[in-house]
Amino acid sequence: MERKKRNRIAALLLAVTILVIMLYSAFFVAAEANHDCVGEGCPICYQIDACQNTLKSLSLAVCVTAVAVAFTYILCRCISLCTDYAQRDTLVSLKVKLSN
Secondary structure, three states: HHHHHHHHHHHHHHHHHHHHHHHHHHHHHHHHHOOOOOOOOOHHHHHHHHHHHHHHHHHHHHHHHHHHHHHHHHHHHHHHHHHHHHHOOOOOOOOOOOOO
């Protein structure tokens, strides 16, 4: 049980970290969009490019994960609905007596 709790906490921390990275990258790009560029080798332009690449990579990963989670959820719901309608004939429900 302790391991499951640690895994949940680790997953939550990872999700929060990814969210913070995406938000700060988006805020930095928006804040520095109209900066005074010094030309070739501008450190702010380099950082904006790095933030944009991070946003592209993380947004693709988040989209793929969301689709996988949605597909798994829908598949599990369909399976559970199908099993609810399946007949569950047991010896007890059929009132079969197993005596010699």
